[in-house]
Amino acid sequence: MTRSFDVATAPEHYGNHQLGIYAQGLKGQLPELPLRYEDMEARAREVLPPAAYWYVAGGAGETSMAANRSAFDRYRLLPRMLTDVSQRDLGRTVLGKRQVSPLMIAPLGVQEIIHDQAELGVARAAAAVDVPMILSTVSSFALEDVRKELGTTSGWYQLYWPNDDALATSLVQRAEKAGYEAIVVTLDTKMLAWRERDLDGAYLPFLKGQGLANYTSDPVFCAGLEKPPQDDMRAVVKHWSDVFAAPARTWDDLARLRDATKLPIVLKGVLHPEDAIKAREAGMDGVIVSNHGGRQVEGSIAAIDALAGVVDAVGARMDVLFDSGIRRGADVLKAIALGADAVLIGRPFAWGLACAGQAGVEEVLRRLLADIDLTLALTGNDSLDGLSRVSLAP
Numbered sequence: 001m002t003r004s005f006d007v008a009t010a011p012e013h014y015g016n017h018q019l020g021i022y023a024q025g026l027k028g029q030l031p032e033l034p035l036r037y038e039d040m041e042a043r044a045r046e047v048l049p050p051a052a053y054w055y056v057a058g059g060a061g062e063t064s065m066a067a068n069r070s071a072f073d074r075y076r077l078l079p080r081m082l083t084d085v086s087q088r089d090l091g092r093t094v095l096g097k098r099q100v101s102p103l104m105i106a107p108l109g110v111q112e113i114i115h116d117q118a119e120l121g122v123a124r125a126a127a128a129v130d131v132p133m134i135l136s137t138v139s140s141f142a143l144e145d146v147r148k149e150l151g152t153t154s155g156w157y158q159l160y161w162p163n164d165d166a167l168a169t170s171l172v173q174r175a176e177k178a179g180y181e182a183i184v185v186t187l188d189t190k191m192l193a194w195r196e197r198d199l200d201g202a203y204l205p206f207l208k209g210q211g212l213a214n215y216t217s218d219p220v221f222c223a224g225l226e227k228p229p230q231d232d233m234r235a236v237v238k239h240w241s242d243v244f245a246a247p248a249r250t251w252d253d254l255a256r257l258r259d260a261t262k263l264p265i266v267l268k269g270v271l272h273p274e275d276a277i278k279a280r281e282a283g284m285d286g287v288i289v290s291n292h293g294g295r296q297v298e299g300s301i302a303a304i305d306a307l308a309g310v311v312d313a314v315g316a317r318m319d320v321l322f323d324s325g326i327r328r329g330a331d332v333l334k335a336i337a338l339g340a341d342a343v344l345i346g347r348p349f350a351w352g353l354a355c356a357g358q359a360g361v362e363e364v365l366r367r368l369l370a371d372i373d374l375t376l377a378l379t380g381n382d383s384l385d386g387l388s389r390v391s392l393a394p
């Protein structure tokens with residue numbers, strides 16, 4: 001006899017998403033989106049034009065990208081038995097604010113190449129699941145428009161620090177005015193790396209004017225143009241390529257940025273413990289340990305292998321976040337056990353966006369939260385705050 005099952009009567013846990021999927025199965029319905037990360041990426045590859053797929057999937061060479069994943073396998077969780085895990089808390093405190101989970105949406109530029117909804121769809125999904133979103137400078141919609149879609153969910157603004165201080169100040173102050181709660185300055189992209197997949201397709205979307213909405217909506221940027229941006233896109237791209245990068249910048253320049261905003265500043269792309277110490281000395285509020293998903297320095301250390309060193313150097317005095325290679329719940333637990341305060345999810349949400357727009361991103365986030373919740377419980381823990389390096393096998 002088939003018995004009916006009502007997930008609504010199950011206790012409130014993120015892990016219940018699993019029960020929801022099985023309950024649909026009782027009605028003969030299979031999940032619309034593939035469950036495994038690898039299968040979701042394969043589906044995205046079917047629906048995206050090849051150049052757009054490779055822009056997201058590719059790296060700078062691909063050994064660091066692979067190492068980001070294989071390094072996770074060297075850290076193993078060490079479960080404990082017979083602890084009470086009936087009530088569980090996935091919350092984390094980041095920059096002094098309690099979040100319902102450790103997840104944040106990583107800044108991913110030029111999302112219009114993935115789906116028409118782009119950052120607006122991602123922001124709506126983030127709001128539905130209450131996962132804070134970090135918006136890229138090179139986004140396809142203006143930062144003010146994306147912020148509105150987030151509603152009460154937190155947003156941070158990621159700055160590609162231009163060589164024009166007035167433009168940097170304008171972007172940062174627009175973000176502050178729009179309600180973003182922190183500025184993330186990405187340090188690892190002073191220039192674009194040698195990206196073989198993109199070079200193979202001779203593909204760089206920004207050169208077609210994609211991903212430039214924050215520039216074309218900026219008064220300081222537009223003051224450097226002879227005509228309104230919509231009337232001369234070639235001039236927009238030329239001006240953008242003139243101002244985008246600032247290879248001469250050093251730690252000393254951070255003081256001016258610090259003065260430009262009251263918001264907390266977090267530096268993204270820190271891998272060396274001494275750079276984390278410099279960040280602290282420069283008055284920064286946090287760092288994100290990241291190798292940009294293996295997209296910048298081919299041959300670099302796997303990001304997860306850099307995490308403990310940075311945490312040991314500065315973790316007691318500033319927030320340490322992590323990205324590059326997070327795919328499953330166990331990855332999140334390992335990063336938190338090593339000392340991360342929160343983790344950024346990157347490519348997985350992009351594949352959800354490619355396959356099903358906002359709904360796809362939402363589903364990716366709900367699945368990851370379910371996986372985190374169940375893995376937390378099964379390792380004998382009732383809160384992420386209780387994890388530490390003793391949660392890992394020696």
Ligand SMILES: Cc1cc2nc3c(=O)[nH]c(=O)nc-3n(C[C@H](O)[C@H](O)[C@H](O)COP(=O)(O)O)c2cc1C
Nearest residue numbers: 056106107108109136186292293324325326346347
């Ligand atoms: C298509 C794509 C675009 C990205 N754009 C940005 C960006 O605009 N700013 C930034 O700081 N990082 C950017 N990143 C890096 C991500 O923020 C994050 O560090 C990376 O995706 C983590 O690796 P993972 O996706 O393999 O987990 C981008 C990554 C991808 C895949």
Ligand SMILES: CCCCCCC(=O)C(=O)O
Nearest residue numbers: 109138189192206244295
């Ligand atoms: C020259 C434009 C660089 C922005 C690249 C966006 C990004 O971070 C990435 O693709 O990775």
